[in-house]
Amino acid sequence: MKITTGSSLKIHQGKPTYQYLAAFTGTLTIITSGMHYGWPSPSLPKLLEQNSTMEVSTDEGSWMAVMPLLGAVIGALIVGVTVDILGRKRTIILTTFPFFAGWIMVAYAKSVTVLYVARFIAGVADGWAFTAVPMYIGEIADPKIRGLLGSGVSVTWIFGILLINVIGSYLSITVTALVSSLLPVLALLTFVWMPESPYYLLMRNQPKEAQRSLQKFRGLEDVDAELNRLTVAVRQQTHNTGKFLDLFAVKGNRRAVLVILIVRAGQQLSGTTAITFYAQSIFKEAGDDISFELATIIYFSVQLAMTMVCSSIVDRTGRRPRLLYQ
Known part of the structure; x- marks a missing residue:
């Protein structure tokens, strides 16, 4: 085992099994989020049919599609508090309940209003999950696999969108929702056994628990060097807590905010959200030799493969080249 000098990280020789398990079980909630997000693609064409069991107008369908985005705003605002009070692990576990409730409401909805509420609740959970899960993974992952585990959030989200398009294309809305409700249950039953983030445990002044957590995640008994490094990082964060205005008052922060805004704006303005919501409707209107359901599945399969x-x-090429090449 080798330890480098200065501020360099310890080179670990343990087994990262728990890191992979925690990332996999944690991102089951992200799969559920992707399924809720992609639900309009196979479901709206069925709801808008003349023989639909529920009378839904085009405008109502549009609101139904974007309702999770409104809920996600609320969820993202709330989660900033819950991740520091309840912890990363408990917050992720908490998301499974509204995700499950959303699917059950969709399965037995008799009115558009119920579907609105169900989609909004799922959006709140989405805001929680997309903050808590990447934070948790970033804090538990060894630097050499952090990029791989962190990018798994995007992979599993796209997989969720693909999965709901496969299931929803060939099953009724009710059966699709009931099958989908198994995912948050599975997430709850598996992720509950994972350790809490050692970084959070140090924030709560629980060094013994943080040490045990780090030992599990690293597959090592001797984690003193990394534990000391995390302790120093937590102390620095505690004593140098930034304010919202610091994002704009500090030159380095302004540049970071600008980069994030440009990247996110480029992604959203490309129309990817609208395509995700209305993929089957778009392929249906376009017409082709293959069915619009199969065309949608192929589209999201290619997206998943590239992700x-x-x-x-x-981890080998870096983040910046990937952004430039896209």
Whole structure:
């Protein structure tokens, strides 16, 4: 085992099994989020049919599609408090309940209003999950696999969108929702056994628990060097807590905010959200020799494959080249 000098990280020789398990079980909630997000694609065409069991107008369908985005705003605002009070692990576990409730409401909805509420609740959970899960993974992952595990969030989200399009294309809305409700249950039953983030445990002044957590995640008994490094990092964060205005008052922060805004704006303005919501409707209107259901599945399969390729090489090529090449 080798320890480098200065501020360099310890080179670990343990087994990262728990890191992979925690990342996998934690991202089951992200799969559920992707399924809720992609639900309008196979479901709206069925709801808008003349023989639909529920009378839904085009405008109502549009609101139904974007309702999770409104809920996600609320969830993202709330989660900033819950991740520091309840912890990363408990917050992720908490998301399974509204995700499950959303699917059950969709399965037995008799009115558009119930579907609105169900989609909004799922959006709140989405805001929680997309903050807590990447934070948790970033805090438990060894630097050499952090990029791989972190990018797994994108992979599993796209997989969720693909999965709901496969299930929803060939099953009724009710059966699709009931089958989908198994995912948050599975997430709850598996992730509950994972350790809490050692970084959070140090924030709560629980060094013994943080040490045990780190030992599990690293597959090592001797984690003193990394534990000391995390302790120093937590102390620095505690004593140098930034304010919202610091994002704009500090030159380095302004540049970071600008980069994030440009990247996110480029992604959203490309129309990817609208395509995700209305993929089957778009392919249906376009017409082709293959069915619009199969065309949608092919589209999201290609998207998933490319996301997996990028995830597998991100630690070797870096983040910036991947953004430039896209």
